[in-house]
Amino acid sequence: MEDLIKGVRHRDRRSIARAITLIEGASDEAEALAEALYPHTGKAYVVGVTGPPGAGKSTLLNRLITHLRGEGLTVGVIAVDPTSPFSGGALLGDRVRMTEHALDEGVFIRSMGTRGHLGGLAAATQDAVRVLDAAGFDIILVETVGVGQTELTIMELADTVVLVLTPGAGDIVQVWKAGIMEIADLFLVNKADRDGARKLIADLEEMLDLAGKKAWRPPVIPTVATERRGIDELWRQLQRHRTHLRESGEGATRRLRHLRREVRGRMEYRLRQRLSELMLEPAFREDLDRLHRREEVPHRLVRKWLSRLFVGEGGESS
Amino acid sequence: MEDLIKGVRHRDRRSIARAITLIEGASDEAEALAEALYPHTGKAYVVGVTGPPGAGKSTLLNRLITHLRGEGLTVGVIAVDPTSPFSGGALLGDRVRMTEHALDEGVFIRSMGTRGHLGGLAAATQDAVRVLDAAGFDIILVETVGVGQTELTIMELADTVVLVLTPGAGDIVQVWKAGIMEIADLFLVNKADRDGARKLIADLEEMLDLAGKKAWRPPVIPTVATERRGIDELWRQLQRHRTHLRESGEGATRRLRHLRREVRGRMEYRLRQRLSELMLEPAFREDLDRLHRREEVPHRLVRKWLSRLFVGEGGESS
Incomplete structure (x- = not known):
């Protein structure tokens, strides 16, 4: 156990992988590990990325990782699929679009499915994020597939929530109904070179107008992930939101609220x-x-x- | 309290109304009343009627009540609207289509909304049904508007579940997703004189074919409630299902399962x-x-x- 904790703290890949696997099992040992790591957490900036399937989230994350690495930042990724029973290493091989970072020591990617989380998927995801946090990754990206209640709960561990939409997908109503619009801090219109992108952006801006004046108005960012367009703007807006969270006090309020919900x-x-x-x-x-x-x-x-x-x-x- | 219990047992309308109002409050007194009445319950045949809004459920129930009264049976009705905060007498005036039974001592109709049920809507509905059961009504009809999770839970108090659909409403997928198809014992295709009724019936029969051979195959019954067509067949099929429940033992199994879920x-x-x-x-x-x-x-x-x-x-x- 001592060695495992040390390994995680030194950002040793095998220790990190073992720690997450252990924590997924929800044993007494897992609890002891989570407890030992918790005091070393809270430093990473956690960004949740969600949106309907087919919005191009994986490509987008891949581009964002490359961009962040270029800035000298280390990146951890937890990709959660509540519809899949598979987790851990098994799925990693499938995530071909992310394999370009496979040899980069500054990047760690982990998939999680629904199987074997004795404490529930949201709690398991939270614990996995904390392993990466304790390992000292600067940015942790949490991706969920889908826009249901489970995904909404998972997003409650993020400092900033990015909602990825695409023009003409007709998913906007579904996303509305799921209540995920309300928790989004940044709207991304991916595949923005497609027909209907302009209308989707206008619709989102109108919706934000209707929501009234707030301390933070979520920006609507057009991206074309496949061509790397808009990624720098995404990172700029993420930094702007992080500054807003810190300066307004909203960041601390949000983390306290999330802890409250997690405990409940x-x-x-x-x-x-x-x-x-x-x-x-x-x-x-x-x-x-x-x-x-x-x-x-x-x-x-x-x-x-x-x-x-x-x-x-x-x-x-x- | 003694008088109230006696009043309910003698099917006194004011006592019944007062008893349900008391039970909705979930006080100690309400619990005492529910406990005193419970041993006198279990005799009524409870039929749940559900389906998307606009399927003509209220008209259908109205016709069914008239039919049952013609057979000399007494009928209690609990109409539940999980989207409405109103309950009790307030809404009764609105249910104009049922007012033709307002002066009939053999019929009692009560609406329930979401407000003021300290123990949850499903539990409150169950308690209200038991008041009518203890009052000696032969048949209790429980109507819900909508096909969501709440409605599904409420249907768990019924001996027989009737799902009302209409042609061309495009609701069938939504109903599927809600999981209500699986719990339906009778399918009603109301407004069966409309275009698309034949196709809807064929679709339902095909779906039932795919479900394979079971002890009870839900009949698909075309009705035109506004013209009283199919109501006698509905009652015939309800009696057939009631006999099936009794003879197969499924009725007792189902009631035990429902009690288990209620307690949980x-x-x-x-x-x-x-x-x-x-x-x-x-x-x-x-x-x-x-x-x-x-x-x-x-x-x-x-x-x-x-x-x-x-x-x-x-x-x-x-």
């Missing part, structure tokens, strides 16, 4: 787990049968079992 | 409530600040607070 999420997860265990107990099943036969009453049964689970619940005696 | 839902609701209370405590907020300053670690903080909440959680000493 971990507690809820554990509570649900306990409930599932409880409901497998023979005594609980017998009570359900009694309920079915009308010899027991739902409300009383609920109170009874909550009192066995909870400190301070009155139960039947109250 | 009530427990989860209470657990989340406790968490919210906990997170408002000054000591918890101080711990979050310490977490933010990296003087505390998320995993340890979670264990610590769970140990204060839970019987048998090890906490820091484990």
Whole structure:
């Protein structure tokens, strides 16, 4: 364990990979590791990148990594696919578009799927980001595929959220409904050389007008990732937002809010787990049968079992 | 309380209305009432009716009520609109299409919205259905507007689920996605005199073919509610399904499963409530600040607070 922590702190690739794999397992050892690393976290700038499939996020990230490396910055990437059961090294080989950075010591890329995260995908992603943070990467990019509730929750670990859209994809309504518009700090219109890009940009600007005056108005940035166009502007706007977060105090407020939600999420997860265990107990099943036969009453049964689970619940005696 | 229980059991309209209002408040008194009534429940046949807005569900229910009254059966109706904050008497006046039964002692209709259900809408609906059940109504119809997750949960109190669709509405994919197709025991194609009805029926039958051979194959019933067409066939198929539920044992299995889910839902609701209370405590907020300053670690903080909440959680000493 000592060696593993040391390895991560020295940004040793194999140690980082092992640490993330360990943490995904959610064992006691994993908790001990996460606890040991946590005091060394909080320094990295974490950028979440989300948007519907096919928006060109991977190409974009690839270009951004190259740009950041050119600025002398180290970059960690966690790519999360909530629809895929695969995680870890298996998928890395598939992410061909990112392999150009495979030999670069200043870049670490990891894929995560839904399988084997005993504490939930969002918590596992958060822990993986913290491994990279403790390893001293300057920038950590977290990519999610899709725009559902899971992706929204995952974005709650980012300092800055980038929403990637493309013209003519017709996804804008879906994105709206998912509530991801509200949390975006930067809008990227990728494939901006396509028909409809101008209209999409105008629509987004109009939407931002309607949202009214705020301390930070999300910029709308046209990019053509395949031709490296707009990447420098993306980085400029990310830096501008990072400065805004620091100077306005919003950065600290946001991190505190995220920690609050993370703790709540971990507690809820554990509570649900306990409930599932409880409901497998023979005594609980017998009570359900009694309920079915009308010899027991739902409300009383609920109170009874909550009192066995909870400190301070009155139960039947109250 | 004694009088109220007696009133409900004698199917006194004012007592029933008062009982449901009381139960919606989720007070200690409400729990006592629900407990007193529960042993008298389980006799009614509960039919859930769901489907996208505009499918003509209210007209259909109205016709079905008339048909059932003609058979000498008493009917209770709970109409749930998860998108409306209004409940109780306020909305009853709006449900003009059902007012023809307003003076009929053998019919009781109640609307429920989302406001004021401290135990959650699904639990409140279940309790309201039980009031009608204890009052001795033969058939209880539960109508929901929409096809989202809430509606799906509400349908888990029904013995039989009827899904109402209309041709050309383009809602079928949305209904699919919501997972409501799987729980439907009867498919109703309402407005069956319209273009596209034949195709919708064929599509549904094909889908049922693909689902393979099961003990119960949901019938697809064309209706034109406005002209009272198909209502007798609907009732015939409902009776057929009720017989199937009884003879196959599926009815009892289903009720036990629903009770299990209900108890779990009530427990989860209470657990989340406790968490919210906990997170408002000054000591918890101080711990979050310490977490933010990296003087505390998320995993340890979670264990610590769970140990204060839970019987048998090890906490820091484990």
